[in-house]
Amino acid sequence: MNAAAPVVEVDAELADLIPQYLSNRWSDLAFARQLLANGDFHLLSRMAHRVRGSAASYGFGRLGEIANALEEAADREDANAVATQLDAYDAFLRSVRIDYI
Amino acid sequence: MNSTEPDRRTRILLVDDDPDHLALCTRWLSLSGYQVDAVDSGAEALARLEQARPDLVVSDLIMNGMDGLRLLSEIHRQDPVMPTMIVSGQAGIPDALEAAHLGVSGFLEKPLTREGFLSAVAQAVDTTAPPVPGAGDLETTAGRLVYRSALMQELVGRVHRIAVGSSTVMLSGETGTGKELIARALHELGPRRDRPFVGINCSALPEQLLESELFGHEKGAFTGATTRHTGLFQAADGGTLFLDEIGDMPLPLQAKVLRVLQDFAVRPVGGLQTVKIDVRVISATHQNLVEMVAQKQFRDDLYYRLNVVPVHVPPLRQRPEDIPALLEFFLRTLAGRGDGSVKSFAPEARATLMQAPFPGNIRQLQNVVERCVVLSSASVIPQSLVVEALQDQTLGMPTLDAAKNSFERRYIAGLLRATNGNVTAAAKIAGRNRTEFYNLLSRHSLRPESFRRRDP
Numbered sequence: 350m351n352a353a354a355p356v357v358e359v360d361a362e363l364a365d366l367i368p369q370y371l372s373n374r375w376s377d378l379a380f381a382r383q384l385l386a387n388g389d390f391h392l393l394s395r396m397a398h399r400v401r402g403s404a405a406s407y408g409f410g411r412l413g414e415i416a417n418a419l420e421e422a423a424d425r426e427d428a429n430a431v432a433t434q435l436d437a438y439d440a441f442l443r444s445v446r447i448d449y450i
Numbered sequence: 451m452n453s454t455e456p457d458r459r460t461r462i463l464l465v466d467d468d469p470d471h472l473a474l475c476t477r478w479l480s481l482s483g484y485q486v487d488a489v490d491s492g493a494e495a496l497a498r499l500e501q502a503r504p505d506l507v508v509s510d511l512i513m514n515g516m517d518g519l520r521l522l523s524e525i526h527r528q529d530p531v532m533p534t535m536i537v538s539g540q541a542g543i544p545d546a547l548e549a550a551h552l553g554v555s556g557f558l559e560k561p562l563t564r565e566g567f568l569s570a571v572a573q574a575v576d577t578t579a580p581p582v583p584g585a586g587d588l589e590t591t592a593g594r595l596v597y598r599s600a601l602m603q604e605l606v607g608r609v610h611r612i613a614v615g616s617s618t619v620m621l622s623g624e625t626g627t628g629k630e631l632i633a634r635a636l637h638e639l640g641p642r643r644d645r646p647f648v649g650i651n652c653s654a655l656p657e658q659l660l661e662s663e664l665f666g667h668e669k670g671a672f673t674g675a676t677t678r679h680t681g682l683f684q685a686a687d688g689g690t691l692f693l694d695e696i697g698d699m700p701l702p703l704q705a706k707v708l709r710v711l712q713d714f715a716v717r718p719v720g721g722l723q724t725v726k727i728d729v730r731v732i733s734a735t736h737q738n739l740v741e742m743v744a745q746k747q748f749r750d751d752l753y754y755r756l757n758v759v760p761v762h763v764p765p766l767r768q769r770p771e772d773i774p775a776l777l778e779f780f781l782r783t784l785a786g787r788g789d790g791s792v793k794s795f796a797p798e799a800r801a802t803l804m805q806a807p808f809p810g811n812i813r814q815l816q817n818v819v820e821r822c823v824v825l826s827s828a829s830v831i832p833q834s835l836v837v838e839a840l841q842d843q844t845l846g847m848p849t850l851d852a853a854k855n856s857f858e859r860r861y862i863a864g865l866l867r868a869t870n871g872n873v874t875a876a877a878k879i880a881g882r883n884r885t886e887f888y889n890l891l892s893r894h895s896l897r898p899e900s901f902r903r904r905d906p
Contacts, residue, residue: 360564362481363474370470402539403471405561413561 354444359408361449370407371442374400378438381419385431393431394423412441460575461502464488465495465509465521466537471560475508475537478564479571492516496524503529506555506575511538522554526794526829533574537562555797587779590634596779599769605632605761612759613639618711620696620756621734623763626813629734630694632763636732637690645689648682653698659900661703662719665710671720679899683716683727690730696756697737697748708752731756766811773804776812780819793823798833806840817852824850859894863901871901 359367377396384393397420405413415437422430462479466472467490476488487504489495492515495507507525511518522534535556555574558567588595588606597606612619613636621629630649637647650663666681682691693699699707710716711731715724733756742748766772777795785792795803799822808814821839822831862880869875876898877887891898 363477366473366477369473373470398539399468399471402560403468403474406471406474406563 354446355411355441356446356448357409357411358448358450363407364449367407367447370403371445374412374438374442378435378442381435381438385428385435388428390423390426390431394420397423409445412438412445415441460506461485461487461504462571462575463495463498463504463507465490465492465507465513465518467491467510467513467515471510475562475567478567482568484571492518492521492524495521499525499528503532506533506535506571508535508537508571511536512540529792535570535574537567588631588635590631590638592634593631594779595628595631595635596775597769597772598775599771601764601769602772605763606635608761609635610639612636612761614641616640616642616730618730618756618758619732620739620758620760621732621763622739622760623734623736624765624809624811625736626811627763627765628812629736629763630692632761633690633692633694633732633734637692637730640690640730642689642730646686647690647692648686649692649694650682651694653695655900657700657703660699661706663900664703665706665716665718666721667719668721671718675720676902677899679718681716681718683710683729684718684725686729687727688729690732693731693733693756695735696733697735697739697742701747701749704749704752708749708755711752711755766808766815770804773815774800776815777803777819780816781823784820784823791829793826793829793831795822795831795836796833799831799836802833802836802840820851858890859896862890862894862896866896866898866901869901871898873898 377400381393381396384390384396397416400416401413401420404410404416415434419431419434419438422434460483462484464472464475464479464486466475466488469490472488472490476486479486487498487502489498492509492513495509498504499507507522509518509521513521516524518536518538522536525532525534533555535558536554537558537560539560556570558570587597588609595602595606597603609632619633619636621632623629633649634647637643650660652660655663662679662681664681664683666679666684667675669675669678693707710727713724714728715726717724739748739753739757743750743753777800781793781795803815803818806818810817818836818839821842822835825839826832826835862876865876865879866873869879873884873887873891877884880887880890882890
């Protein structure tokens with residue numbers, strides 16, 4: 350667990366989209382762990398790339414950073430770095446708190 | 451144009467195979483009043499395009515199946531002037547270049563911000579969307595007045611208000627700004643729309659001919675006046691008479707026009723009777739009439755009589771935001787006339803056009819577009835061709851069509867002068883039969899009787 354729970358400010362007009370967005374990220378995480386086990390770095394990179402594109406657009410800047418690091422690790426085929434970033438991804442999803450503004 | 455307050459009728463086709471991103475962009479656009487059609491593949495996008503034409507297509511670059519560039523290439527093959535925008539998570543320079551070549555209006559990198567995205571969309575649709583709900587281009591029988599600028603919106607609003615009356619209007623503005631279209635609009639939006647609109651260019655005819663054209667003449671009024679000729683003041687009775695280039699009207703004739711405007715009656719040359727007329731007079735000039743009045747080149751009493759309602763048509767350099775819409779309009783018009791397939795301008799070419807000074811205003815812009823369309827072998831007109839066309843325009847070179855047209859008119863007028871308005875003789879010299887020659891006369895609005903002159 351992270352020491353400080355991340356607080357994300359999200360546009361209130363997007364509030365109803367957020368539960369689906371976060372649910373899709375949990376699905377991504379489960380899939381990513383499988384990809385890592387299979388050594389499919391190519392698909393891992395594609396998945397991380399997609400999250401990087403959407404996360405900050407929704408307001409999840411920190412998640413975008415993690416996805417960026419994950420994409421780079423997958424491109425290097427660095428299994429340890431990928432695992433570290435997936436843990437960070439997991440921790441973020443568990444602890445994130447959303448303020449609708 | 452306001453970057454975040456779109457016209458509610460503006461339709462956007464969104465293409466992205468990431469459902470989260472698609473949902474987000476759809477929400478942003480909908481909240482801003484756009485009508486959004488969201489699809490998750492290029493194939494689906496092409497299918498939607500067959501059903502309805504959007505005002506803008508926004509596509510993700512990297513997608514499963516057909517990628518964004520292939521999709522936009524396919525769209526532009528069908529509709530070369532469709533505004534398109536690419537959104538990408540990792541655009542390389544080759545992609546950006548290819549997108550530019552495809553005439554893409556915008557290239558945005560993910561992650562997006564709401565403000566940046568909406569601003570880019572507003573900019574991209576600016577070329578096609580009407581300026582405000584209910585205020586589209588001004589259509590006249592002589593052509594369409596295309597505009598998006600606040601300056602022109604204000605002018606068109608004024609035209610609508612003035613049109614309902616019969617007050618005399620003076621249009622001022624540089625050559626090529628669309629004064630004749632405004633004159634047409636004043637006539638066609640007003641209560642006289644079912645009566646004639648008669649126009650004459652006062653700089654095109656010598657004094658005596660202009661007088662005969664305006665006031666008419668009786669049979670036998672002078673040698674060559676073999677028939678009675680109704681003047682334009684009478685021909686426009688109940689309607690509108692448009693006196694273009696009024697500043698070029700010779701002073702003696704100015705006095706006669708003044709009398710008509712004072713009495714609302716004309717007396718044809720050689721006639722004894724005056725004829726009452728009811729004509730709305732709209733005049734236009736590119737010259738500074740106030741200065742001409744001060745220098746006694748234009749009668750002050752006529753000036754005040756004509757300048758009851760002054761309307762100034764602004765030059766293009768004061769309203770560059772009209773240029774994109776004008777470009778689209780001319781590209782489509784040229785394609786419609788069969789002068790080639792529909793083409794589009796590369797983004798850099800468009801930028802060059804936006805910054806060009808255009809001393810000849812819209813007419814010059816039209817000439818530049820026409821020249822680019824004719825000379826470009828590619829469907830996307832490159833910047834180099836625009837630069838070349840602008841340079842040629844600066845040297846005062848007309849397009850070939852304009853040059854041919856101008857020569858033909860001068861040639862036929864010369865023939866008619868030489869033959870004293872004898873159509874059979876003129877046609878024979880030109881090597882055309884009478885029917886063909888009459889067609890030429892009609893095309894150039896030349897009247898043989900105007901060339902039948904008094905013996906010296």
